[in-house]
Each structure stands twice: as structure tokens, then as C-alpha cells.
Amino acid sequence: MSDPTVSPIPKEARPYQGLRAGLVTRLVAAGIDAFVVGGLLVAGYVGYAGARFLINPRGFSAPTTSLFRSLTTAFFVAVVYMAAGWTISGRTYGCHVLGLRVVNFHGRRLRLPTALVRALFCVAFPVGLLWCAASRANRSLQDVVLRTSVVYDWEPSAPWRKRPVAVIDP
Secondary structure, three states: OOOOOOOOOOOOOHHHOOEEOOHHHHHHHHHHHHHHHHHHHHHHHHHHHHHHHHHOOOOOOOOOOOHHHHHHHHHHHHHHHHHHHHHHOOOOHHHHHHOEEEEEOOOOEOOHHHHHHHHHHHHHOHHHHHHHHHOOOOOOHHHHHHOEEEEEOOOOOOOOOOOOOOOEOO
16 A cells, blocks of 8 residues: 655655756756767677677778768667657656656557657757757647647656646746
8 A cells, every 4th residue: 555645755855846947957867868879880890890700700800981881770779768768758867867758638648659750859959959948838849749748747657547747838
């Protein structure tokens, strides 16, 4: 039985629950996500090099790649990483660390098509995030176009929860 007086949300954070996140918080989350994507790319490269070594240890040389292939792979990995996170739980690892969740205009997690378009938009046009500084509602250009929001949400509930996150307009 759970005690209704016990909350996973710290007392200091409760007034911000459901409010839209600002530019600095979102930039820090994006930085964490960039490190995660970089780690995935390094792990993929090491795995590929290891497989090549196991197949031909005597003739092994470190694999080389072009800048275009590296950037294309990084773009693809970043889009898949973000779209999967937003579709499954409403958050990437960076969002999880900072207590953020990406929601649609109803306050629910994004569906796959919207998450994919938002991820493509975020990776192809990251400068759109700076619109948060000019927006009174703390919405990036991606949020304005796709009618999404990034809100503070520390609830550890499952992604299929029935109750939507309250998106509070200032």
C-alpha cells in the first residue's frame, strides 16, 4: 500500500511540475544526449572494428570512413535515439536526468510519426532551440511548429499512464 503523503517529487521541485522547461535546462539535456549519441557511435565503431579483427586478425587494419559517412551515421543514430526515447517514455536520457518530458498539445507522450518529425527537425535544425529564449511560453521552434512542449515531469510513472502531464501556459 502506498502512502499518499510520500511523493517521488522533491518539495523544491513541486511548484515546477508541469511547467515548460527553459532554454538552459533544455541545452543541458541536449548536451547529455549528445554525449550519449557520441558514446553509441564510438561503441558501434569499436564493435565494427572488433568484428573485422575477429574475421581476419592477420590482415587487420583499423577501419576508416569518410566525413560524409560519419555525419550521416551520427544524424541517423541521433534521430533514432531521440524518436525512440520520446515515443517509448516521453524522454531521452538527458531529459530523464533533468526531469523533463516531451509531450504533445494534450500533455501525452508523442506518437512515433510526431516523434520522428520532431527528432529530424531537432537534429537538422538545432538552432531552433534558441527560440526558447525569445518565446514567452518557453517553446522552441520545433515545439511551435509541431505543437509539442518540454515540461518538467519528475513522475517515474510508466509511459502508458492514463493521466496526462499538465501543460501550463504562463
